[in-house]
Amino acid sequence: MDFLLQPLTLMTFFPLVGVLILLLIPSEHKNALRWTALITSLITFGLSIWVFTLFRPSDPNLQLVACYDWFTFGDWTVQYHMGVDGLSILLVLLTTFLTSISILSTWTAIQERVKDFMIFFTLLETGMLGVFLAQDLFLFYIFWEFTLVPMYFLIGIWGGPHRIYAAIKFFLYTMAGSILMLLAILWLGIAGRTFSVPDLIAQGNIPPNVQWWLFLAFAAAFAIKVPMWPLHSWLPDAHVEAPTAGSVILAGVLLKMGTYGFLRFNLPLFPEASLRAAPWIALLATIGILYGAAVSYAQSDVKKLVAFSSVSHLGFVMLGLFALNTQGISGAILQMVNHGLSTGALFLLVGMIYEQTHTREIRVYGGLWKITPIFGTIMLIVSLSSMGLPGLNGFVGEFTILLGAFGSQAIGSPWYAGLSAIGVILAAIYILYMFQRMFLGPQGPIVDEVEHHGHGLRDLNWREIVTVLPILVFIFWIGLYPAPFFDLMAPSVNQLVQALSTTAIAMP
Numbered sequence: 001m002d003f004l005l006q007p008l009t010l011m012t013f014f015p016l017v018g019v020l021i022l023l024l025i026p027s028e029h030k031n032a033l034r035w036t037a038l039i040t041s042l043i044t045f046g047l048s049i050w051v052f053t054l055f056r057p058s059d060p061n062l063q064l065v066a067c068y069d070w071f072t073f074g075d076w077t078v079q080y081h082m083g084v085d086g087l088s089i090l091l092v093l094l095t096t097f098l099t100s101i102s103i104l105s106t107w108t109a110i111q112e113r114v115k116d117f118m119i120f121f122t123l124l125e126t127g128m129l130g131v132f133l134a135q136d137l138f139l140f141y142i143f144w145e146f147t148l149v150p151m152y153f154l155i156g157i158w159g160g161p162h163r164i165y166a167a168i169k170f171f172l173y174t175m176a177g178s179i180l181m182l183l184a185i186l187w188l189g190i191a192g193r194t195f196s197v198p199d200l201i202a203q204g205n206i207p208p209n210v211q212w213w214l215f216l217a218f219a220a221a222f223a224i225k226v227p228m229w230p231l232h233s234w235l236p237d238a239h240v241e242a243p244t245a246g247s248v249i250l251a252g253v254l255l256k257m258g259t260y261g262f263l264r265f266n267l268p269l270f271p272e273a274s275l276r277a278a279p280w281i282a283l284l285a286t287i288g289i290l291y292g293a294a295v296s297y298a299q300s301d302v303k304k305l306v307a308f309s310s311v312s313h314l315g316f317v318m319l320g321l322f323a324l325n326t327q328g329i330s331g332a333i334l335q336m337v338n339h340g341l342s343t344g345a346l347f348l349l350v351g352m353i354y355e356q357t358h359t360r361e362i363r364v365y366g367g368l369w370k371i372t373p374i375f376g377t378i379m380l381i382v383s384l385s386s387m388g389l390p391g392l393n394g395f396v397g398e399f400t401i402l403l404g405a406f407g408s409q410a411i412g413s414p415w416y417a418g419l420s421a422i423g424v425i426l427a428a429i430y431i432l433y434m435f436q437r438m439f440l441g442p443q444g445p446i447v448d449e450v451e452h453h454g455h456g457l458r459d460l461n462w463r464e465i466v467t468v469l470p471i472l473v474f475i476f477w478i479g480l481y482p483a484p485f486f487d488l489m490a491p492s493v494n495q496l497v498q499a500l501s502t503t504a505i506a507m508p
Helices: 007-024 030-054 089-105 114-133 137-146 148-158 163-192 197-203 208-225 234-241 244-269 271-297 302-321 326-357 373-386 393-406 415-440 445-453 462-480 483-506
Strands: 063-073 076-084
Touching: 007 030, 007 063, 007 076, 007 114, 030 063, 030 089, 030 114, 076 114, 076 137, 089 114, 089 244, 089 326, 089 462, 089 483, 114 137, 114 148, 114 244, 137 148, 137 163, 137 197, 148 163, 148 244, 163 197, 163 208, 163 234, 197 244, 208 244, 208 271, 234 244, 234 302, 244 271, 244 302, 244 326, 244 483, 271 302, 271 415, 271 483, 302 326, 302 393, 302 415, 326 373, 326 393, 326 462, 326 483, 373 393, 373 415, 373 462, 393 415, 393 462
Parallel strands: none
Antiparallel strands: 063 076
């Protein structure tokens, strides 16, 4: 009973209670299914707030730890080992927050097989929380792979015309990287005689040449999930074909599993390899920032534009992580949250207009503001947030990352930061280009239809406003007063940077 009442366990597995209730509700009772899923996600969000109140920001170590022997084979014991620290607490809160918002966004968008959709979405929440909390490599791998299944079905059943292709591509890409990570996990478990991440970090006796290969094996899985250039090609298909809620949770949380993997496992487990890889990761990140921005500008489909922008934004996160200093890593963690909020909101808004018009072509939306002023105002705020306008959340993360990258000894050159800063300008170009053509440009067919026939489009209703409003609160909060967010992560980040600095001093 103590195991079930442990805060992290209760929060992680509470969505399964919702799944059991959903299984008992008849499929034709669609509103009951929606309310059950929403209430389950809101209770889980409440439990994450409870976890947050128990969390001590001044403590850099794992907190609220649940550690039980799970099963033994030979000399090895696999543990149910969960814990939270400053590296993961914000991502846990982001997961529960965006899950509730995503479910609320499906109220009218999902009409077919509502029961199955809500079951898969609720299962996905448990998998995502497990990834951010697991401290045993075996347990982490189970949660990591588990998230593939519900997301595969969410894309494959409720997606667009090419959903099967997108779902299979997403599944195969992620599985391919995961196999290499599994081999590395097995090596670590056999060599260290434990799968416990804190124990493996404490041992710290992996030979440098072996570290490099293990680093690459883990990096393959995480880089695909991020996705880093040139392993990004699954992302636009998955985003464009996924239902709106699937795109929100994919951009907001699932991509962060990759960047979190680098932060949680690659940096502390393989510090020498991380230091040697830093210039190369910075190079790939910089290419990704510029490439993602350039390709975004070329898109005629607004959802695909937002999808490619993720390649650029997450390039900033990778650049910050491998600056390997306090500013870079802190900025990267905050930017994970920022990207989840801003890009998640963009996908929500695109989904809301698509639900009415059934098209995502930018050219048909000219002059939209005069028909939908509320939608236009919210879209403008979120767009400015995504391009990093000072006073909004995106600016704080990108500024801190560039600050860390400019002064990074691990990266070894300020040119990476200088070239990446061009990505901020390019983001302004493609975001403002999209906004101008949709809302302010020459009048498009959609607006003509409304003016000539008096029907075809409405502004946001109260449910849609309520769905996106909480995200706007955090966009302004982080942009105007980011100190509480940095304070949460500071002790854990400082501890990690100190360990990396000690390794750098000891290296020949």
